Amino acid sequence: MRGAVLKTTIDQISRRVDSFGRMNDKVAMQSHILAVNSMIEAARAGQHGRGFSVVAAEMKQLSDQTKDHADQFRQDVMAIVTQATEATSDLLGALDRAAADELTEKAQTLVQLIVRNLFERTADVRWWATDAAFWQALEAGDPARAAEAHLRLGTIHRYYTVYTDLVLLDLEGRIVASAVDGVPRMATSLPDEGSGWFGQAARLASGHDYVVSDVYRSGLHQDRRVIVYATAVREGGAAEGRALGVLAVYFDWEKEARTIVRDEAGFSPAQWETRRVLLLDKDRRIIAASDDAGFLEAFAEGQFSAARGCEARPDGTRIGYARTLGYQDYDGLGWYGVVVDRAAR
Known part of the structure; x- marks a missing residue:
């Protein structure tokens, strides 16, 4: 200005x-x-x-x-x-150039923060799937073992506050145990729009593998926004054991994503007057926004001709964007961080 x-x-x-x-x-x-x-x-x-x-x-x-x-x-x-x-x-x-670089770097930093967080979720679900309480509950198929699994899930959930829920399912997709009271057990099917992850997880070849859902609203949890990481629970907890069921961890996307697009952005009140922070999925749909608007709508403002950069629109708006770099063996799902600045120059 x-x-x-x-x-x-x-x-x-x-x-x-x-x-x-x-x-x-x-x-x-x-x-x-x-x-x-x-x-x-x-x-x-x-x-x-x-x-x-x-x-x-x-x-x-x-x-x-x-x-x-x-x-x-x-x-x-x-x-x-x-x-x-x-x-x-x-x-x-x-x-x-400095303003463009600032927006691009901020976009990259924010998307990397959430991707690093989600990498840890891939480790959580594969580790917990080897817990004896889970494979024994699936193998035995009796209420006592299911109750033990429920207690174990509840204990994990108490200390891992990034999760909305943790759910143990048999190979028919019936809920054997969950961390949260009130989730129906032995349901005949998952009432989730994103439940395609279940079949994929049940068919995984190894305990080293996992599947991840798109961001969606969970019908099990009052339509709360979640992202699910799941893997097969195997006989004896062995990585190559026979699949007995599926462990799914429901990452609390609604809370954690807002932390990224609002709290971690670090803008001043004056900057927030003209700025909007977004996270986009691989299809460039809005999966998180600092103003909480447009969930799952297509983001059409930017062309994104490169992996990262800053675009200027005729009205003076700048759009800084960056595609995730992934983290270790987690590819980041092709997500983007975006910072839109509508400040008049």
Whole structure:
């Protein structure tokens, strides 16, 4: 904004100097014409006009000097104005690049924060799936073992507050145990729009593998936004054992994503007046927004012609974006971090 004010001020000075120069040229020309006419009239007056002829000559010389000085003044000032304009353009260009870099770096940082968090969820679900309480509950198929599994899930959930729930299912998709009281057990099917992850998890070849859902609203949890990480629970807890069921951990996307797009952004109140932070999935749908608007709607403002960058729109809006780099063996699902800045320049 300050850069725009400076540029406007310099433009005003340039226009005023040019206007002064044109006015001075007009005055000098009129003075010159008046002096020449006076000399002609003095010559016609003969002896009687000799004194006035001297005055007319002085007037002509003075008008010529005035024009020369005004021209030199205009040249000098305009040279300074030109230098100032070029310097201002360089400064604004540097500020533009710095602002673009800031938005891009912020977008990259924020998407990496959530991706690193989610990498840990892949480790959690594969580790907990080997817990004896879970494979024994699935193997035995009796209420006592199911109750033990429920207690074990509840204990984990108590200390891992990033989860909405942890759910143990048999190979028919029936809920054997859950961490949260009130979730129906032995349901005949999962009432989840995102339940495609269950079949994939049940068919995994190894306990080293896992599946992850898209972000969606969980029908088991009052339509709360979640992302599910799941793997097969195997006989004896062995990585290559026979699959007995599925362990699913429901990451509390609603709470944790808001932390990323609001709290971790670190913008000042004034910056928040013009900025919006987003996380997008691989299909560029909005999965988190600092204003909590547009969930699962397509983000159509940016072209994203590279893995990261900053785009400028005709209205002055800047859109900084960055595709996740992944973290260790977690590819990050192709998500993007985005910072939209609608500040007037």
